[in-house]
Amino acid sequence: xxxxxxxxxxxxxxxxxxxxxxxxxxxxxxxxxxxxxxxxxxxxxxxxxxxxxxxxxxxxxxxxxxxxxxxxxxxxxxxxxxxxxxxxxxxxxxxxxxxxxxxxxxxxxxxxxxxxxxxxxxxxxxxxxxxxxxxxxxxxxxxxxxxxxxxxxxxxxxxxxxxxxxxxxxxxxxxxxxxxxxxxxxxxxxxxxxxxxxxxxxxxxxxxxxxxxxxxxxxxxxxxxxxxxxxxxxxxxxxxxxxxxxxxxxxxxxxxxxxxxxxxxxxxxxxxxxxxxxxxxxxxxxxxxxxxxxxxxxxxxxxxxxxxxxxxxxxxxxxxxxxxxxxxxxxxxxxxxxxxxxxxxxxxxxxxxxxxxxxxxxxxxxxxxxxxxxxxxxxxxxxxxxxxxxxxxxxxxxxxxxxxxxxxxxxxxxxxxxxxxxxxxxxxxxxxxxxxxxxxxxxxxxxxxxxxxxxxxxxxxxxxxxxxxxxxxxxxxxxxxxxxxxxxxxxxxxxxxxxxxx
Amino acid sequence: xxxxxxxxxxxxxxxxxxxxxxxxxxxxxxxxxxxxxxxxxxxxxxxxxxxxxxxxxxxxxxxxxxxxxxxxxxxxxxxxxxxxxxxxxxxxxxxxxxxxxxxxxxxxxxxxxxxxxxxxxxxxxxxxxxxxxxxxxxxxxxxxxxxxxxxxxxxxxxxxxxxxxxxxxxxxxxxxxxxxxxxxxxxxxxxxxxxxxxxxxxxx
Numbered sequence: 001x002x003x004x005x006x007x008x009x010x011x012x013x014x015x016x017x018x019x020x021x022x023x024x025x026x027x028x029x030x031x032x033x034x035x036x037x038x039x040x041x042x043x044x045x046x047x048x049x050x051x052x053x054x055x056x057x058x059x060x061x062x063x064x065x066x067x068x069x070x071x072x073x074x075x076x077x078x079x080x081x082x083x084x085x086x087x088x089x090x091x092x093x094x095x096x097x098x099x100x101x102x103x104x105x106x107x108x109x110x111x112x113x114x115x116x117x118x119x120x121x122x123x124x125x126x127x128x129x130x131x132x133x134x135x136x137x138x139x140x141x142x143x144x145x146x147x148x149x150x151x152x153x154x155x156x157x158x159x160x161x162x163x164x165x166x167x168x169x170x171x172x173x174x175x176x177x178x179x180x181x182x183x184x185x186x187x188x189x190x191x192x193x194x195x196x197x198x199x200x201x202x203x204x205x206x207x208x209x210x211x212x213x214x215x216x217x218x219x220x221x222x223x224x225x226x227x228x229x230x231x232x233x234x235x236x237x238x239x240x241x242x243x244x245x246x247x248x249x250x251x252x253x254x255x256x257x258x259x260x261x262x263x264x265x266x267x268x269x270x271x272x273x274x275x276x277x278x279x280x281x282x283x284x285x286x287x288x289x290x291x292x293x294x295x296x297x298x299x300x301x302x303x304x305x306x307x308x309x310x311x312x313x314x315x316x317x318x319x320x321x322x323x324x325x326x327x328x329x330x331x332x333x334x335x336x337x338x339x340x341x342x343x344x345x346x347x348x349x350x351x352x353x354x355x356x357x358x359x360x361x362x363x364x365x366x367x368x369x370x371x372x373x374x375x376x377x378x379x380x381x382x383x384x385x386x387x388x389x390x391x392x393x394x395x396x397x398x399x400x401x402x403x404x405x406x407x408x409x410x411x412x413x414x415x416x417x418x419x420x421x422x423x424x425x426x427x428x429x430x431x432x433x434x435x436x437x438x439x440x441x442x443x444x445x446x447x448x449x450x451x452x453x454x455x456x457x458x459x460x461x462x463x464x465x466x467x468x469x470x471x472x473x474x475x476x477x478x479x480x481x482x483x484x485x486x487x488x489x490x491x492x493x494x495x496x497x498x499x500x501x502x
Numbered sequence: 503x504x505x506x507x508x509x510x511x512x513x514x515x516x517x518x519x520x521x522x523x524x525x526x527x528x529x530x531x532x533x534x535x536x537x538x539x540x541x542x543x544x545x546x547x548x549x550x551x552x553x554x555x556x557x558x559x560x561x562x563x564x565x566x567x568x569x570x571x572x573x574x575x576x577x578x579x580x581x582x583x584x585x586x587x588x589x590x591x592x593x594x595x596x597x598x599x600x601x602x603x604x605x606x607x608x609x610x611x612x613x614x615x616x617x618x619x620x621x622x623x624x625x626x627x628x629x630x631x632x633x634x635x636x637x638x639x640x641x642x643x644x645x646x647x648x649x650x651x652x653x654x655x656x657x658x659x660x661x662x663x664x665x666x667x668x669x670x671x672x673x674x675x676x677x678x679x680x681x682x683x684x685x686x687x688x689x690x691x692x693x694x695x696x697x698x699x700x701x702x703x704x705x706x
Contacts, residue, residue, distance in 0.1 A: 175561045
């Protein structure tokens, strides 16, 4: 472990990597600030720009954009009640209320401190767990890998929010889109409709740029906005009481965020809502939540960053993305010829550990940037949105072309943007769709291999202990919420009948 | 307890949004189409192993069934699918937060009604029409790529969006468009050496 950390340290502190880490977190903060541009969009748009870099440098920069945007999106939630990212939506409750009470600077400072605290604690967890999990996963065969992917998909169902069926349907729809082109291990072209461009499949990064950049930006156009609340440099001073109240909340948020972030498909947004829910139950000041309580800023913000870091565990150790943004990052790994998963730790130790150690420097830079400079970043919110979004669309389209060197990719982005716009407008969740899209090829690969091992029978999944446990867990995770919902509905209907009869 | 009181405690049936029903029906049709096509690709290969059509059939069938179940839920269910679960708490907080964001958005809409413009300087009418107008503009620009090249086509689209759709001052818009084009050219063509399409014109 120490050797690995030293190796990672050596990689992360090279002047080039430090510089691009700085650029990444700075760009991430700015991108996160802008309404409608979240971490997924930022990583997707800037991925093509990193093509000329060494893989480790590119990934350090892209990861910097990821956690940098977490800081940035909090600023817009607090100052204009318009979250830059869905994971900062809950901050609009207490963060914006604090700002309205003249404590905008303190809210920004608490948010930055809680983020840093959570980032460092969760980074320790990430470093401690990712390696052993990867080593354990080295023993996995196709059946175990297939079971893990199924469990990942099942997690999406369990955490799909109000509408479980819609979540899982979108994940399955993403799977269907991933099947376009020549099937891996076969020579049959599927869903290509005679188009040569579709033979090699649809580039999922292009779809993500369409859904997250084009779709989200255009959806944002339909919304108005609040005038930013001014936060001066002097306001950034946090009172002793605010700090004392924030620390336990940030600790709870960190623990919860980390636990949720490890699960594939759960994501940072869910972690923030759960953390806020926990504060509402256990905080000494729970009655003040929603009225500008520091706990309502510290806890979800810590959960957000902890979950973002934790989502790298399944991504790096198992090759299964934990969130939408890590799904795009997984795409970046593949573009650079790397396959995330257990073998990555033994084949590319300098890259993996360099990336993980860079998180520490990135968060340190972010704290140094955000504590004194948050009011400066906030000025970006004053740039009229109509000037920004055409440039975002321009860059997204050119970036997508650069990824595939193919004009067809432009149309993929265009139509995915249209799809993303309608998904956002009519509340069809994008995250399960994207996870289905990314996991599709892996799922099919392991399915074919498992079937070959079992000589046509997939029951082989129940013959080995690990895959059996994981498969049963996946079945329960997928089936339980649906069956429970049906039973609840039947009960309510029966109650209704009794009421009418009597 | 009187029947009236009991009836008051029973949640009413959902009234589905038309968009939900249409969207879910589209998904069901896609699932059905995928399933039918999957059978054509072959469910199994030799020794009964999984064939290229297996996953499309299973996934397509699943999408079809889940969509039909969702349509049934939209019309018949009296409660959400999350009652009694931890996700109910999450849902409640999400709703409060969405309300909070919506509240401020509504406030800005109200101010838009009174002043004619929102804080981004757009009228409500502009906001509603803009997404489709912008999609159309960029669609036309992409169709122009084989003629003008990528950078020129997209620059024209940006200029059109700024001047015509957003009604910004023309020379500021022109400067921003030129700046964006120069940035993209520098990063992608000069730094990354990516050969962007130059079209029949062959300029940049």
